[in-house]
Amino acid sequence: AQSVTQLDSQVPVFEEAPVELRCNYSSSVSVYLFWYVQYPNQGLQLLLKYLSGSTLVKGINGFEAEFNKSQTSFHLRKPSVHISDTAEYFCAVSDSEGAQKLVFGQGTRLTINP
Amino acid sequence: EAQVTQNPRYLITVTGKKLTVTCSQNMNHEYMSWYRQDPGLGLRQIYYSMNVEVTDKGDVPEGYKVSRKEKRNFPLILESPSPNQTSLYFCASSLWGRGLTDTQYFGPGTRLTVL
Numbered sequence: 001a002q003s004v005t006q007l008d009s010q011v012p013v014f015e016e017a018p019v020e021l022r023c024n025y026s027s028s029v030s031v032y033l034f035w036y037v038q039y040p041n042q043g044l045q046l047l048l049k050y051l052s053g054s055t056l057v058k059g060i061n062g063f064e065a066e067f068n069k070s071q072t073s074f075h076l077r078k079p080s081v082h083i084s085d086t087a088e089y090f091c092a093v094s095d096s097e098g099a100q101k102l103v104f105g106q107g108t109r110l111t112i113n114p
Numbered sequence: 115e116a117q118v119t120q121n122p123r124y125l126i127t128v129t130g131k132k133l134t135v136t137c138s139q140n141m142n143h144e145y146m147s148w149y150r151q152d153p154g155l156g157l158r159q160i161y162y163s164m165n166v167e168v169t170d171k172g173d174v175p176e177g178y179k180v181s182r183k184e185k186r187n188f189p190l191i192l193e194s195p196s197p198n199q200t201s202l203y204f205c206a207s208s209l210w211g212r213g214l215t216d217t218q219y220f221g222p223g224t225r226l227t228v229l
Contacts, residue, residue: 043220
């Protein structure tokens with residue numbers, strides 16, 4: 001069975017500082033990996049996804065993530081954050097066996113301080 | 115505008131009073147799903163549907179029912195709500211369900227409180 005662990009429940013950073021949100025997964029088969037963002041009082045929207053190919057994936061709003069198969073990780077990074085990046089971020093996994101669901105991590109709340 | 119809509123957005127009810135949360139998408143998506151979001155637990159899937167008249171259980175289906183009579187609609191039914199169903203509920207849809215490589219589009223959420 002798949003599972004996702006987001007290692008930090010909260011991450012406070014200063015504006016214009018770099019940030020990394022960590023995500024580890026477990027799965028016995030090939031996986032598809034996603035990062036979703038939830039702004040306050042809104043639904044989730046896709047930031048980026050890894051399906052195959054290049055392990056470095058670029059998404060919207062300057063975010064990128066790197067798929068590391070040997071470490072079963074898919075960490076999200078941004079070199080310089082803005083106040084508007086304040087949100088909750090969710091890592092999610094589905095697998096190539098056709099399981100009809102996304103398995104989400106617990107979420108990481110990113111707070112940007114001026 | 116392509117979107118997933120949910121109604122109501124907020125609901126306070128009492129134990130045992132049947133309720134329905136509606137979900138509708140206008141993107142002709144095959145796959146629809148319901149999640150609940152609880153602090154510290156992320157999102158957990160309740161039910162999903164691969165197409166009209168095809169539904170299946172997710173990870174936490176107890177106490178919920180769904181139906182998919184039309185492609186665009188996927189209502190969530192709580193026959194006898196209990197306080198442990200107090201949560202934030204999201205409906206989502208994607209073009210296809212198999213393998214779930216497609217982006218899922220989420221509704222704005224329904225905050226349910228059961229007293």
